[in-house]
Amino acid sequence: MRIAVLSDLHIGGDSFAQQADGFPALLDHLERYFDRIILLGDIFETAFPCWPWQSGQLYLRLFREHRVLSQRFRKDPYVLLCGNHDVVAMRRFGIPQRLSMQVDGLRLLFTHGHECERQYRVAWLHRLTDFYLWWAGFCKRQGFDGLYRLAYFFDYRQNVADGGLRFRHAARQLIRHQAYDCVVMGHTHREEMQRFLDGGIYINTGDCQSRCIAAAIDTGKRLFQLVELRQGTAPDAVTWKIKATATLPNPGQAGFGA
Numbered sequence: 001m002r003i004a005v006l007s008d009l010h011i012g013g014d015s016f017a018q019q020a021d022g023f024p025a026l027l028d029h030l031e032r033y034f035d036r037i038i039l040l041g042d043i044f045e046t047a048f049p050c051w052p053w054q055s056g057q058l059y060l061r062l063f064r065e066h067r068v069l070s071q072r073f074r075k076d077p078y079v080l081l082c083g084n085h086d087v088v089a090m091r092r093f094g095i096p097q098r099l100s101m102q103v104d105g106l107r108l109l110f111t112h113g114h115e116c117e118r119q120y121r122v123a124w125l126h127r128l129t130d131f132y133l134w135w136a137g138f139c140k141r142q143g144f145d146g147l148y149r150l151a152y153f154f155d156y157r158q159n160v161a162d163g164g165l166r167f168r169h170a171a172r173q174l175i176r177h178q179a180y181d182c183v184v185m186g187h188t189h190r191e192e193m194q195r196f197l198d199g200g201i202y203i204n205t206g207d208c209q210s211r212c213i214a215a216a217i218d219t220g221k222r223l224f225q226l227v228e229l230r231q232g233t234a235p236d237a238v239t240w241k242i243k244a245t246a247t248l249p250n251p252g253q254a255g256f257g258a
């Protein structure tokens with residue numbers, strides 16, 4: 001099975017709007033090559049509604065405003081998962097934040113990844129974080145962006161400055177203790193691929209806001225790639241830039257070189 005994974009589109013946010021026109025052509029292209037396209041959370045931007053209790057309404061409004069795209073996401077080959085910026089999709093509409101599957105003898109886990117941060121593992125801290133982010137966004141709309149910048153400063157310090165160590169570590173624990181062959185996350189907006197020396201692969205899909213990074217998995221070939229898709233000038237002139245490649249050995253073949 002060929003699986004593409006995209007995350008962090010933040011539809012409704014300013015950055016996605018820049019590439020919204022060319023995006024359907026990228027999806028046409030992906031649909032021709034992949035059997036499944038997993039949308040790994042933070043697909044819609046619902047963290048900044050007018051009032052904090054209105055994120056469900058904002059989610060539905062974004063669905064209406066991006067009707068063609070959102071109807072497409074609800075059908076095969078798409079699988080829609082939620083992240084911390086569209087967690088209302090889970091709370092109100094039952095859209096999960098994790099998907100685990102076994103294909104061609106490979107155990108794969110797809111999860112947005114925010115649960116690797118402590119404030120998203122404890123329910124009341126999660127609500128408090130949501131509220132802080134809403135408040136920071138509210139102040140930004142009034143012309144004071146200090147709290148907003150502070151939120152993203154801490155986000156950077158916690159998740160990015162060390163190269164995304166906590167996510168890589170969490171993936172390694174899942175591979176070791178829950179016998180996954182590959183764990184795919186988004187959330188950090190920093191793409192990476194790591195094949196661990198003791199087995200298993202961690203992929204972070206980066207983001208699809210102003211660019212389009214995707215993980216491409218071929219379970220039959222046990223092949224894992226991180227690619228950047230670019231829309232060309234002619235219709236359907238999509239180019240792929242392969243940023244990283246890894247393979248897993250076949251069962252029974254131990255060690256490197258497989």
Ligand SMILES: [Mn+2]
Nearest residue numbers: 042083084187
């Ligand atoms: Mn996120």
